Amino acid sequence: MSMPDVIAPSPNITLQARGVSKAFVSGRLRSPVLQDLSLEVHAGELTLISGPSGCGKSTLLSILSGLQSPDTGSVHALGMALSGLNRRQTEHFRLQHTGFVFQGFNLFPALNALEQVELPLGYLGLDRTETRRRAAASLEEVGLGPRMHLRPAELSGGEKQRVAIARALAKEPELLFADEPTSALDAANGQTIIGILHTIARTHGATVLCVSHDPRLVAHADRVLAMEDGRILSDRRRDATHVASPEISS
Ligand SMILES: Nc1ncnc2c1ncn2[C@@H]1O[C@H](COP(=O)(O)OP(=O)(O)OP(=O)(O)O)[C@@H](O)[C@H]1O
Numbered sequence: 001m002s003m004p005d006v007i008a009p010s011p012n013i014t015l016q017a018r019g020v021s022k023a024f025v026s027g028r029l030r031s032p033v034l035q036d037l038s039l040e041v042h043a044g045e046l047t048l049i050s051g052p053s054g055c056g057k058s059t060l061l062s063i064l065s066g067l068q069s070p071d072t073g074s075v076h077a078l079g080m081a082l083s084g085l086n087r088r089q090t091e092h093f094r095l096q097h098t099g100f101v102f103q104g105f106n107l108f109p110a111l112n113a114l115e116q117v118e119l120p121l122g123y124l125g126l127d128r129t130e131t132r133r134r135a136a137a138s139l140e141e142v143g144l145g146p147r148m149h150l151r152p153a154e155l156s157g158g159e160k161q162r163v164a165i166a167r168a169l170a171k172e173p174e175l176l177f178a179d180e181p182t183s184a185l186d187a188a189n190g191q192t193i194i195g196i197l198h199t200i201a202r203t204h205g206a207t208v209l210c211v212s213h214d215p216r217l218v219a220h221a222d223r224v225l226a227m228e229d230g231r232i233l234s235d236r237r238r239d240a241t242h243v244a245s246p247e248i249s250s
Pocket residue numbers: 024025033051052053054055056057058059060212213
C-alpha cells in the first residue's frame with residue numbers, strides 16, 4: 001500500500017483546497033459546479049459558506065470531507081491529501097476525524113437520544129463504559145441531558161438537530177461539517193443550533209464548516225465565504241475585515 005501524500009499543515013489550517021473544479025455530466029450536457037476554487041479553513045472557528053441554492057455549496061462540502069473527488073485540483077485535510085487515500089483509508093479518515101450534521105437530522109425512529117449518539121461510537125472501538133460516558137457528556141453539552149431517553153417522535157425539530165450534533169460531537173472530530181443544519185428550523189431554534197456549533201469550534205478547537213443559504217446565520221459565524229456559480233466571491237471575518245476575494249477577477 002502506498003503512503004498517502006502528507007504535507008505539514010500551517011498551525012491553524014485544517015482544510016485546504018487548491019484549484020478544485022467539478023462538473024456533472026448528464027448525457028451530452030456538462031454542467032460545471034465548482035470552478036478552479038481555492039480556500040483554506042481554520043481550526044477553532046465556525047466558517048460559513050453562504051450562497052444561493054444550486055451554487056455548489058453542498059458539492060464543495062462533500063469534496064472537502066472526502067465524500068466526492070474533484071475532477072481537478074487537490075484537497076488536504078489535516079495535512080493529508082485526500083486523493084492519496086484509497087477507499088478504505090478514506091473511510092477510516094472520515095470515521096476518525098470527521099463529524100456530520102445534516103438538514104434532515106438522520107435519526108433512527110426507534111432509538112432514544114442516548115442510543116442515537118452511542119451507535120457510531122461502537123465503530124470507533126470504544127468500550128461500553130466509555131461509549132456511554134461520551135454519549136451522555138455530548139448530550140449534556142447540547143443541553144439535552146434531561147431528555148436523553150426520549151425518541152425522535154418525542155423531540156422538537158431543534159432538539160432532534162441537537163441530538164444529531166451530539167452524535168457528531170461524541171466522536172470528538174477535528175473536522176465538523178454541517179450542511180444546511182438550520183433549514184428545517186424556525187428562527188429561534190436555528191439560532192440555538194448555530195450558537196452550539198460556534199461554541200463547539202471555540203471550546204473544542206474543532207474546525208466547523210457550515211454551508212447554508214440562510215442569511216440569518218451570517219451574524220453568528222467567525223468567517224463567511226460568499227459563493228456564487230461555483231466560485232468564492234468574498235471572504236469576510238466577523239469583525240467585517242475583508243480577507244480576500246480570491247476568484248473575483250476570473
Ligand atoms: N450527483 C449529482 N449529479 C448531477 N448534478 C448534481 C449532482 N449533485 C449536485 N448536482 C448539481 O450541481 C449543482 C450544485 O448543487 P449543490 O447541491 O452543490 O448546490 P447548493 O449550493 O448546495 O444548493 P442548495 O442550497 O439548494 O442545497 C446543482 O445544479 C445540482 O443540480
